[in-house]
Amino acid sequence: MEFAFIFTKINILIIILAICSPCKFIQSPMDFGSSSLLQTTNTSSIDFGRIIFSPPSAVLRPQSTDDISLLLTFLSASSFSKVTVAARGAGHSIHAQSQALDGIVIEMDSLPSDIHIHKKLDDEHGFSYADVSGGALWVELLEESLKFGLAPRSWTDYLYLSIGGTLSNGGISGQTFKYGPQISNVLELDVVTGKGDLITCSPTKSSELFFAVLGGLGQFGIITRARILLQDAPEKVKWFRAFYDDFDIFIKDQELLVSMPDLVDYLEGFVVPNEESLLSSSIAFPAPLHSVPSFHLSNVYYCIEFAVHDFQVEPSVVEQTVEKITTQMSYLQPYIYSVEVSYFDFLNRVRMEEMSLRARGLWEVPHPWLNMFVPKFGIKEFKDLLMDNMSLNQFKGPILIYPILKNKWDTNTSAVLPDTEDLIYIVGVLQSAAPAICSAECLAGIVRRNRRIVGAASAERIGAKQYLAQQPSLLHWRSHFGGEWNRFVARKARFDPLAILGPGQGIFPRVRLHGADSTWQ
Incomplete structure (x- = not known):
């Protein structure tokens, strides 16, 4: 059987690694009766989505980058083998992107978790940056950089994600409109390619690999170190939420705030479909909503969330900035709220929601999430598409809608955006499906619904692209990448010609070395 053949190859690898390295290589629990090993292997077949479960044959817990290089060098020399490898950071993928069925999970x-902060000497020379392990979490980088009064410029909403994991996708949040995604704020990478080569790359050194890996879905190499651009961190943040009952005005005000990057430091928006959604989204917002819009069956509200950094130089500066912003907005009177929090607490705001959900047993449940990039001209039709396909009064979880600017993204990276105008909306339908409420049949129905929405939204009339995508076939992947498909295939043939890496994405089948690129056309 194929599985037995793969397992024999893994046994050989274990012997090689045991001789050459102190790394820990955990074999399948079929060979080891230890419950601790069983738990470790099982964890590698689970992700945050909890929709797909793909058990690997083995798990590698490397102690150094050389361990990863040794594994991939061995596999790339074995063109007759079909073993695949997936790198797993914090395991927050949605559709098994960090899993490797019958393969090896790293x-x-x-x-x-090495983090080294380098602070610039003065305002005239150089810049500040951090060298950080690809497996470290963003919250760890934040904690360390704040000791120097510094922080990265661009974030994700949730900080307990790995550096390498978000850089393999994009890394987006409310700072993206101003500074671009996380992949636009990287200076240098150490990458182990699918051939086992350890390469230091940057925009000027081995640049093809550098740009391929950023947003590359783990297809070209494994990021083991990243050099992240830093800037001065504010002491506090003035954090606002303003409510709307008209989608057009909601969108108009978001686009107004995007046009004010010198004043606004963070911007997101979300749909408030029901009263439960309003209460759950307010857990992290430490200000009492003393009066809220009244919900009825036909009501849907919208909320703009924005923030202004406070460096505590002159108290009046922040107040003047806030006044310039709010006097131009057209929110629903009197529903605007503000709070002042530390910079760390603001960036770590989703952690409070996580703790609340964990306490209620609602965190480790299936998450059939849908994330889309929608062009400005198609956002109203996309909103209607969502409304027509969901029962909003029963919806559980946030629905994010906020704008970014395409010119903040480097087109050399592998990330895919709509091939349209500069202003693009991020839409995140972040639904939870607790088994007590949503059965397996219910979950499958949500997944099918999301696929229908993606199909309709990807049509030319809306022109959307999926983020954190999981496409059902090669044809769908080609359509997803569009004009960038040939470049993506060429990069794959150059850096991972045997298609060892990233099997969970389902883009490239494991192939022999010769004729690999033509197999994927």
């Missing part, structure tokens, strides 16, 4: 959190 648990990146076992690498030393």
Whole structure:
């Protein structure tokens, strides 16, 4: 059987690694009776989505980058084998992107979580940056950089994600309109390619690999170190939420705030479909909503969330900035709220929601999420598409809608955006499906609904692209990449010609070396 053949190859690898390296290689629980090993292997077949479960044959917990290089060098020399490898950071993928059915999962959190902060000498020379392990979490980088009064410029909403994991996708949040995604704020990378080569790359050194890996869905190499651009961190943040009952005005005000990057430091928007959604979204917002819009069956509200950094130089500066912003907005009177929090607490705001959900047993449940990039001209039709396909009064979870600017993204990276105008909306339908409420049949129905929405939204009339995509076939992947498909295939043939890496994405089948690129056309 194929599985037995793969397992024999893994046994050989274990012997090689045991001789050459102190790394820990955990074999399948079929060979080891230890419950601790069983738990570790099982964890590698689970992700945040909890929709697909793909058990690997083995799990590697490397102690150094050389361990990863040794594994991939061995596999790339074995063109007759079909073993695949997936790098797993914090395991927050949605559709098994960090899993490797019958293959090998590399648990990146076992690498030393080294973080080195380099502060610029003065305002005239150089810049500040951090060198950080690919398996480290963004919250760890934030905690360390704040000791120097610094922080990265661009974030994700949730900080307990790995550096390498978000850089393999994009890394987006409310700062994206101003500074671009996280992949636009990287200076240098250490990458182990699918051939086992350890390469230091940057925009000027091995640049093809550098840009391929950023947003590359783990297809070209494994990020083991990243050099992240830093800037001065504010002491506090003035954080606002303003409510709307008209979608057009909601969108108009968001686009107004995007046009004010010198004043606004963070911007997101979300749909408030029901009263429960309003209450759950307010857990992290430490200000009492003393009066809220009244919900009826036909009501749908919208909320703009924005923030202004406070460096505490002159108290009047922030107040003047806030006044310039709010006097131009057309929110629903009197529903605007503000709070002042520390910079760390603001960036770590989703952690409070996580703790609340964990306490209620609602965190480790299926998450059939849908994330889309929608062009400005198609956002109203996309909103209607969502409304027509969902029962909003029963919806559980946030629905994000906020704008970014395409010119903040480097087109050399592998990330895919709509091939349209500069202003694009991020839409995140972040639904939870607790088994007590949503059965397996219910979950499958949500997944099918999301696929229908993606199909309709990807049509030319809306022109949307999926983010954190999981496409059902090669034809769908080609359509997803559009004009960038040939470049993506060429990069794959150059850096991972045997298609060892990223099997969970389902883009490239494991192939022999010769004729690999033509197989994927």
